[in-house]
Amino acid sequence: MPQAPGLGEFETLLLLAILHLTEQKVDANGSAIRDEIQTRAERHVPRGSVYVTLDRLEEKGFLSSREISGSAARGHRPKRVFKVTAEGVHTVRSAVAAVTKMQRGLQDVLGRL
Amino acid sequence: MSARLWQIVERRLRQVLPPAYLASTIGDLAEDYERVRTCKGALRASLWLVREAVSLIRAYRRARRSPQTTSKLMLADDFRLAWRRLVVHPSAPVQCVLLLAIGIGLSTTMFSVVDSLLLTPAPFRQGRHLVEQTFWQPEPAVMQAWRTSGMFEVVEAGRQARFQVGDTSETSAGAYVTPGVFGMLDARAVRGRLFSAQEAWTGANDVVLLSETVWRSSFGSDPALLGRRIRLSGTPVTVVGIMPETFRFPAPDTAWWRPFDPSAKTAGPATVFGRVRTGIPRIDLERRVEKMAREFGRIPANYRGTPALQPVAGGDLGAFTNRALWMLVGGVTLVFIVLCSNVSSLLLAGLSSRRREFAVCAALGASRTRLLRQAAIEHVLIAAAGTVAGVCIARALVANVPEFFLGRSLNVIDVDHRALTAASVLGACSVLMAGLVPAWLGTRTEPSDAVLGSRYGTTDGRLNRTATQLLVVGQVALACALLVGSALLLRSFGNLAHADRGLNLDGVVHINLSGLDNAFPSPEAMGAGTNAIETQVASWPEVSSFALSREAPPSVRASRLEPQSTDGTARETGSGNLEADRYRVSPAFFGFYDITIEQGRNFESGDSEDLVIVGARLARLLWPGDDPIGKTFDSGDMGVNRVIGVAGEIHLPTLTSELDRPEFYTPMGNRSRTVIVNMRCRSACPSAEVLRARLAAIHPAIGARIDPPSANEYLSHLRLPRALAKVGGLFAIVSILTAAGGLFSLMMQAVAGRRREFGIRLALGASPGQMRGLVLRDGLTMGACGATAGTIGGWTIGRALSGFQYGVTPADPATWAGVVGAIAIVALAATWCPARRAMRIDPVHLLREE
Numbered sequence: 001m002p003q004a005p006g007l008g009e010f011e012t013l014l015l016l017a018i019l020h021l022t023e024q025k026v027d028a029n030g031s032a033i034r035d036e037i038q039t040r041a042e043r044h045v046p047r048g049s050v051y052v053t054l055d056r057l058e059e060k061g062f063l064s065s066r067e068i069s070g071s072a073a074r075g076h077r078p079k080r081v082f083k084v085t086a087e088g089v090h091t092v093r094s095a096v097a098a099v100t101k102m103q104r105g106l107q108d109v110l111g112r113l
Numbered sequence: 114m115s116a117r118l119w120q121i122v123e124r125r126l127r128q129v130l131p132p133a134y135l136a137s138t139i140g141d142l143a144e145d146y147e148r149v150r151t152c153k154g155a156l157r158a159s160l161w162l163v164r165e166a167v168s169l170i171r172a173y174r175r176a177r178r179s180p181q182t183t184s185k186l187m188l189a190d191d192f193r194l195a196w197r198r199l200v201v202h203p204s205a206p207v208q209c210v211l212l213l214a215i216g217i218g219l220s221t222t223m224f225s226v227v228d229s230l231l232l233t234p235a236p237f238r239q240g241r242h243l244v245e246q247t248f249w250q251p252e253p254a255v256m257q258a259w260r261t262s263g264m265f266e267v268v269e270a271g272r273q274a275r276f277q278v279g280d281t282s283e284t285s286a287g288a289y290v291t292p293g294v295f296g297m298l299d300a301r302a303v304r305g306r307l308f309s310a311q312e313a314w315t316g317a318n319d320v321v322l323l324s325e326t327v328w329r330s331s332f333g334s335d336p337a338l339l340g341r342r343i344r345l346s347g348t349p350v351t352v353v354g355i356m357p358e359t360f361r362f363p364a365p366d367t368a369w370w371r372p373f374d375p376s377a378k379t380a381g382p383a384t385v386f387g388r389v390r391t392g393i394p395r396i397d398l399e400r401r402v403e404k405m406a407r408e409f410g411r412i413p414a415n416y417r418g419t420p421a422l423q424p425v426a427g428g429d430l431g432a433f434t435n436r437a438l439w440m441l442v443g444g445v446t447l448v449f450i451v452l453c454s455n456v457s458s459l460l461l462a463g464l465s466s467r468r469r470e471f472a473v474c475a476a477l478g479a480s481r482t483r484l485l486r487q488a489a490i491e492h493v494l495i496a497a498a499g500t501v502a503g504v505c506i507a508r509a510l511v512a513n514v515p516e517f518f519l520g521r522s523l524n525v526i527d528v529d530h531r532a533l534t535a536a537s538v539l540g541a542c543s544v545l546m547a548g549l550v551p552a553w554l555g556t557r558t559e560p561s562d563a564v565l566g567s568r569y570g571t572t573d574g575r576l577n578r579t580a581t582q583l584l585v586v587g588q589v590a591l592a593c594a595l596l597v598g599s600a601l602l603l604r605s606f607g608n609l610a611h612a613d614r615g616l617n618l619d620g621v622v623h624i625n626l627s628g629l630d631n632a633f634p635s636p637e638a639m640g641a642g643t644n645a646i647e648t649q650v651a652s653w654p655e656v657s658s659f660a661l662s663r664e665a666p667p668s669v670r671a672s673r674l675e676p677q678s679t680d681g682t683a684r685e686t687g688s689g690n691l692e693a694d695r696y697r698v699s700p701a702f703f704g705f706y707d708i709t710i711e712q713g714r715n716f717e718s719g720d721s722e723d724l725v726i727v728g729a730r731l732a733r734l735l736w737p738g739d740d741p742i743g744k745t746f747d748s749g750d751m752g753v754n755r756v757i758g759v760a761g762e763i764h765l766p767t768l769t770s771e772l773d774r775p776e777f778y779t780p781m782g783n784r785s786r787t788v789i790v791n792m793r794c795r796s797a798c799p800s801a802e803v804l805r806a807r808l809a810a811i812h813p814a815i816g817a818r819i820d821p822p823s824a825n826e827y828l829s830h831l832r833l834p835r836a837l838a839k840v841g842g843l844f845a846i847v848s849i850l851t852a853a854g855g856l857f858s859l860m861m862q863a864v865a866g867r868r869r870e871f872g873i874r875l876a877l878g879a880s881p882g883q884m885r886g887l888v889l890r891d892g893l894t895m896g897a898c899g900a901t902a903g904t905i906g907g908w909t910i911g912r913a914l915s916g917f918q919y920g921v922t923p924a925d926p927a928t929w930a931g932v933v934g935a936i937a938i939v940a941l942a943a944t945w946c947p948a949r950r951a952m953r954i955d956p957v958h959l960l961r962e963e
Contacts, residue, residue, distance in 0.1 A: 029137070029141055030137075030138065030141045031141040031142075031144060031145050046168040046172065047142075047165045047168045047169055047172075048168035048169040048170070048171055048172025048173065049168075049172055051134075051138060051169060051172065051173075052172040052173060052175075052176045055131070055134070055176075056176075067137055070137075070140045070144075071144070073143070073144050073147050074140035074141070074143045074144040075140065075143050077136045077137065077139060077140030077143065078136055078137050078140060079137060079140060079141070080134060080137035080138075080141075
């Protein structure tokens with residue numbers, strides 16, 4: 001079975017959150033990604049973990065980032081926006097597929113997710 | 114406040130975040146902050162900001178850590194855990210630290226003293242190459258022969274002396290030395306200069322060097338002392354230099370040095386010093402030096418003693434004290450072994466609980482390396498604390514080394530770092546070995562086994578118990594052996610202190626008269642002068658009784674002669690010549706000292722000098738079984754003597770039996786230039802000044818000095834036995850208490866491990882008394898095993914100490930009875946409390962706990 005190389009649960013959540021924001025045409029910066037995870041996964045995520053993990057995923061080549069000019073609310077500081085690379089999409093797909101396959105036949109135990 | 118807070122946050126984030134992402138990350142933070150401030154207010158927004166910034170800082174710091182940093186953090190965690198564990202359960206660690214400290218302190222001190230006194234050469238340049246030989250008088254011919262032999266780089270000479278400083282009656286140790294001695298030893302003056310070569314010549318030798326200690330204590334560190342004239346033994350001399358406090362030569366207590374001219378006709382023994390050239394074998398050196406001495410007639414043809422050439426050693430103790438020191442080293446080694454085994458047994462006693470703990474940790478994912486490291490750190494901390502405390506104890510003990518040793522070492526006695534390192538390493542090894550075994554076994558045990566074992570096991574692990582029991586039995590055995598040794602030393606000391614001296618020394622004061630050769634130059638004048646002195650002393654109102662003599666007891670102050678019987682039975686004394694002490698005494702001497710005349714008669718005035726009274730022992734040795742009255746013997750320097758009486762034997766109780774020689778007495782005669790007034794005073798005796806003034810009435814040249822009382826001489830011979838008994842007693846007490854502590858810990862642990870078993874027994878009808886008996890039996894059995902094994906060690910130690918025993922043998926029944934009784938009492942005391950605890954176990958309470 002193909003296995004997502006070095007992708008942990010939190011990393012998977014991050015990649016999925018960025019994909020959601022990209023689909024929504026929202027700038028996927030650190031704060032937005034964190035809010036997306038907290039909203040969808042309903043759990044608190046430390047800010048530090050989000051930024052460190054984003055840097056790590058970019059190093060692995062699953063993400064790319066670019067800086068755009070910032071608004072006055074942020075003191076005109078640049079905004080770093082993330083995008084999942086093709087390799088990242090492939091990797092997150094493999095990880096999600098593995099989880100989906102694993103949960104098949106366990107509806108009685110796990111209930112409908 | 115908000116602006117200030119943002120400044121701080123930005124500064125801290127700048128220190129941690131990657132510079133490329135810093136602006137965007139702070140921008141995100143600022144944007145969110147504004148949102149929170151709008152919703153929740155400035156104060157809560159500030160708190161939020163701090164929290165978020167801390168989260169970022171921590172996360173980036175964690176991410177930046179290298180594997181080495183992580184390892185360091187784990188190590189720090191392990192240290193923290195170990196420290197917490199030691200603080201929570203301090204009992205065993207504190208005991209271990211104390212025991213280690215005592216062991217390290219005692220052994221380091223003992224080895225430091227031995228090293229300074231026996232092993233380290235004299236603290237001078239090429240100290241190992243320095244040798245000395247003592248002659249009865251200065252020997253310029255011998256020195257010249259040494260110089261031309263090619264075996265020595267330098268040859269110098271000296272003579273020890275005592276100087277009277279100023280007008281005081283106190284004397285201080287000093288020496289006459291040739292000027293080259295300082296160059297030979299590479300010594301320099303801290304102030305002033307050394308002697309010049311010309312200053313050794315008679316007429317130019319009115320100079321003196323003094324020790325820094327004397328300069329400080331007697332002259333208040335006066336810098337103007339250099340060049341000043343002072344009186345030394347009545348002679349005016351100029352102070353030319355001050356020697357460092359650490360310069361001790363030729364004796365440890367030498368404080369004054371005057372120039373010495375070996376060619377001058379001065380009385381008294383002199384020592385020749387030489388620095389041997391490198392590569393000369395010691396045996397060749399001794400042979401050639403002895404040959405030279407024989408050629409010059411300095412050694413009698415029939416001399417059979419040890420070689421007279423001696424190394425200039427760091428310590429000046431004599432063979433007997435050397436042997437005593439080595440015995441003490443053996444004793445301290447045994448004590449150290451007892452203490453280390455006690456530490457090991459203490460740590461092993463908690464083996465099973467630690468095994469369970471480590472097994473559970475291993476089951477929870479801790480690696481074996483991590484567990485071993487944790488255990489190692491914990492025990493390294495114990496060993497380190499023990500070492501630090503041991504160093505403190507060693508420093509305190511070394512600083513309080515008895516004067517007996519300090520005054521005999523040319524080296525400064527200090528803590529020896531080699532001994533300290535060796536003791537610390539051995540102590541740490543015993544701690545680590547006993548500490549790492551549970552960790553090792555714990556990581557090899559199935560957690561389920563460990564947990565079930567703890568719940569359903571009735572007794573502790575067999576291996577653990579056996580190992581601990583063996584250690585405790587070993588401790589008791591060693592303690593028993595040390596107890597035997599110290600008990601024998603104590604009894605010897607008691608015997609020596611209470612031994613019969615054969616004479617009454619109560620209140621005796623000795624006045625040593627000098628200058629008689631100037632006052633009474635002819636024998637006739639001396640006879641008249643002695644009578645005048647006798648009449649003068651009899652008139653002193655303070656004196657209750659007195660007797661004149663040329664020598665005063667004990668024997669070390671007497672003349673030593675080798676008498677040989679000229680009639681009667683031939684004497685069989687084995688190897689060596691018979692040595693006896695001669696006392697030249699007045700007729701009142703025997704009554705004064707309460708010495709009985711057992712046979713014959715006392716001296717009468719007018720008796721010739723060839724008449725003698727012999728001591729009972731000498732009479733038995735010279736004429737065994739015969740009546741000695743009327744017999745004659747040759748006393749060496751006085752021709753043939755005829756015995757007119759036998760006096761009761763006087764003794765010098767000492768461990769060195771050769772010092773307690775037989776004695777004989779002759780009339781005072783007129784040949785000797787010394788007179789000692791032995792007297793007892795009614796209340797206070799007159800001072801030396803008063804005595805001199807009174808004696809000046811007879812002749813102004815007569816001087817008087819009050820000698821230390823004879824009792825001091827007798828007491829000085831008790832110093833070594835007392836020191837041996839004290840140190841031996843200390844070793845025995847430490848080891849017996851340690852063994853008792855080991856037995857107590859083991860029994861407490863055993864009772865704790867067998868609570869369930871005892872509970873079941875009690876529930877099944879056993880009485881509390883039976884439980885107590887069970888535990889007592891176990892403890893006493895171990896005590897008995899230890900005592901049995903210790904008997905062999907005790908006998909061996911007793912035999913080894915036979916040279917230090919007086920009036921007692923290694924098989925002394927009272928000693929053995931005392932030791933066995935002490936061991937039994939200690940074993941009973943150490944087991945009593947655990948036995949009572951076993952007796953008080955409540956089965957109902959135990960079941961409730963289950």
